[in-house]
Amino acid sequence: MCAASNPVAGRDGLAVLDSEEIRRALTRIAHEILERTHGGDGVILLGIPTRGVPLARRLAARIGEFEGLDVPCGSLDVTMHRDDLRLHPARALGRTELPPGGVDGKTVVLIDDVLYSGRTVRAALDALNDLGRPRSVQLAVLVDRGHRELPIRADYVGKNLPTSQREVVHVLLTEVDAQDSVTISGEGGKP
Amino acid sequence: MKRHLISAADLSRGDAVLILDTAEELASLADRPIKKLPTLRGRTVVNLFYEDSTRTRISFEAAAKRLSADVINFSAKGSSVAKGESLKDTALTLEAMGADAVIIRHGASGAAHRLADWVRGSVLNAGDGTHEHPTQALLDAFTIRRRLRGTAAAGARGAGLDGLRVTIVGDVLHSRVARSNVLLLSTLGAEVTLAAPPTLLPLAVGSWPCAVSYDLDSELSKSDVVMMLRVQQERMNAAYFPSVREYSRRYGLDAARMARLPGHAIVMHPGPMNRGVEIAAEVADSVRSTIVEQVANGVTTRMAVLYLLLGGTEFPATGEAR
Numbered sequence: 001m002c003a004a005s006n007p008v009a010g011r012d013g014l015a016v017l018d019s020e021e022i023r024r025a026l027t028r029i030a031h032e033i034l035e036r037t038h039g040g041d042g043v044i045l046l047g048i049p050t051r052g053v054p055l056a057r058r059l060a061a062r063i064g065e066f067e068g069l070d071v072p073c074g075s076l077d078v079t080m081h082r083d084d085l086r087l088h089p090a091r092a093l094g095r096t097e098l099p100p101g102g103v104d105g106k107t108v109v110l111i112d113d114v115l116y117s118g119r120t121v122r123a124a125l126d127a128l129n130d131l132g133r134p135r136s137v138q139l140a141v142l143v144d145r146g147h148r149e150l151p152i153r154a155d156y157v158g159k160n161l162p163t164s165q166r167e168v169v170h171v172l173l174t175e176v177d178a179q180d181s182v183t184i185s186g187e188g189g190k191p
Numbered sequence: 192m193k194r195h196l197i198s199a200a201d202l203s204r205g206d207a208v209l210i211l212d213t214a215e216e217l218a219s220l221a222d223r224p225i226k227k228l229p230t231l232r233g234r235t236v237v238n239l240f241y242e243d244s245t246r247t248r249i250s251f252e253a254a255a256k257r258l259s260a261d262v263i264n265f266s267a268k269g270s271s272v273a274k275g276e277s278l279k280d281t282a283l284t285l286e287a288m289g290a291d292a293v294i295i296r297h298g299a300s301g302a303a304h305r306l307a308d309w310v311r312g313s314v315l316n317a318g319d320g321t322h323e324h325p326t327q328a329l330l331d332a333f334t335i336r337r338r339l340r341g342t343a344a345a346g347a348r349g350a351g352l353d354g355l356r357v358t359i360v361g362d363v364l365h366s367r368v369a370r371s372n373v374l375l376l377s378t379l380g381a382e383v384t385l386a387a388p389p390t391l392l393p394l395a396v397g398s399w400p401c402a403v404s405y406d407l408d409s410e411l412s413k414s415d416v417v418m419m420l421r422v423q424q425e426r427m428n429a430a431y432f433p434s435v436r437e438y439s440r441r442y443g444l445d446a447a448r449m450a451r452l453p454g455h456a457i458v459m460h461p462g463p464m465n466r467g468v469e470i471a472a473e474v475a476d477s478v479r480s481t482i483v484e485q486v487a488n489g490v491t492t493r494m495a496v497l498y499l500l501l502g503g504t505e506f507p508a509t510g511e512a513r
Contacts, residue, residue: 080229080502081229086503089503090192090501092209092213093213093217096219097219126229130223130224130227131224132224
C-alpha cells in the first residue's frame with residue numbers, strides 16, 4: 001500500500017501553520033476586518049473560549065497597531081447553549097466578559113480557532129442573542145477544516161484546511177500552550 | 192461528582208472548587224438583560240418541602256427557572272401528606288411524574304438519604320433535620336471566597352479557602368448549616384473553630400474536622416470569618432442556657448465584639464436572624480455583614496449545582512434506584 005492511498009497516516013503530526021504563518025494570517029485578518037467594516041468603527045471582537053480569546057486579543061492589538069484604533073475585545077462562553085450537553089458529563093464553564101457598553105448596535109466579530117461542524121458558532125449566536133442585539137455578527141477563524149453540519153460560514157479565514165473527519169486539528173497558542181502552531185494528526189492522536 | 196448532593200462530605204475538594212468556579216461564571220448572569228439560560232430545558236425539578244422555608248425554596252426555584260427547568264413546588268401543607276401519605280409513597284408519585292431532580296427539605300435527619308434510594312433522579316438535600324444543608328455551605332464558601340480571595344476576574348478561579356480561619360458561633364447542636372460548613376470549609380482548606388456553650392455542641396463534635404472553644408472573645412482577633420448561627424428555639428425542648436439575655440451577652444455578636452475583629456474580617460449569618468439575640472442590629476447592617484450577599488449568592492451557587500448534576504449526561508441508573 002502506498003502512502004498516497006492512506007492520507008491520514010501520511011499526515012500524522014504534520015505542522016500546517018508555524019508561528020510566523022499564524023502571525024501573517026492574523027495580520028491579514030486584521031486588515032480584512034478593517035476593510036470590511038470601513039475602518040473598524042463600532043466593531044467589538046468576542047473570542048470563544050478557550051483559544052478564541054487570545055486570538056481576539058491579538059487581532060485587537062494588531063488593529064490598534066495599524067489604525068491606532070482601540071477595538072473593544074471580550075470573551076463569549078457558549079457552554080450553556082451547546083446542543084451536545086447531554087452527550088457528555090457537565091463541563092466546566094468558560095468566562096463571558098463583555099466590553100463596557102455591551103453588544104447593542106455593534107458589529108460583533110466572533111473569533112474561534114477552528115471552524116468544523118459549525119455547532120459552536122450556532123451556540124455562540126444563541127448566547128449572543130441573550131446578551132443584546134448587535135447590528136451585525138461576523139465570524140473569524142484561524143482554521144476552517146470543512147465538514148459543516150449547519151448553514152454557517154466564516155467571514156475571515158486564516159487557512160482553509162481540507163481534512164478527513166477522522167483527523168484531528170490541534171491549534172496551540174503561546175498564551176495557553178506556550179507555543180504557536182497548528183498541526184494535524186490521525187484519529188485521536190496528539191501532535 | 193456524585194449523582195446526589197446529600198452531604199457536604201460527598202464533595203471532594205475538586206468537586207467543591209468546580210462548583211465555586213461554575214457559580215463564579217454564572218454570577219455575571221445577574222447583570223444581564225436576560226437572566227436565563229436554556230441549559231436545563233425540558234428537565235423537571237421538584238421542590239419537596241416538608242418544613243417551612245422561604246429563602247431556600249425561593250432560591251432553588253429561581254435557580255432552576257434561570258436554567259429553564261420546569262419547577263414543581265410541593266409543600267407538605269395542603270398536600271396528601273396532610274392525609275398521612277408516607278415519604279416513600281410521595282417519592283414514588285414524583286418518580287412516576289418523571290422528576291429529574293428532587294430538592295428535599297425534611298424535619299427528619301437522613302430523609303434525603305432515604306429518598307435517594309427511591310427515586311431515579313438526583314436528590315439535593317435542602318436541609319434534613321439537624322443533619323446537613325450542603326448548598327448553604329456551598330453558598331457560604333462562595334461568599335467567603337468572593338469577599339476574601341476576590342472574583343474570577345481577580346484570579347480566584349481554582350482557589351480554595353486555604354489558611355482562612357472561620358469561627359462558627361452559637362447553636363451548633365441544632366444546626367445543619369454548621370455541620371455542612373465544617374465539612375465543606377475544611378475540605379476547602381479553611382481552619383474552622385466552633386465557639387458555643389458546651390450545652391449547644393453535639394456529643395460527637397470531637398470527631399469533626401474542627402477546633403472547639405467555649406469562649407467567643409478569645410477567637411475574635413484571629414478570625415477572618417465569623418459565622419453566626421440562629422438560636423433554634425423551635426427545636427429546643429430543654430433549657431440549653433439560663434436566659435436569652437445571658438446567651439446574648441456571652442455569644443452574641445455586638446458592635447464591641449465586631450470592633451475586635453481584624454480589619455478585613457466578614458460577618459455571616461445563614462438567616463433567618465434573631466436580631467438582638469445572636470447578632471446585634473448594627474452588626475447585621477454593617478458593611479462587614481454579607482447577609483444580603485449570601486442570599487444573592489445562594490441562587491448562583493444553586494444554579495451551579497443544578498447545572499453540574501443535571502446539565503450533562505444522565506447518570507446511569509443504579510439497580511437500587513429502580
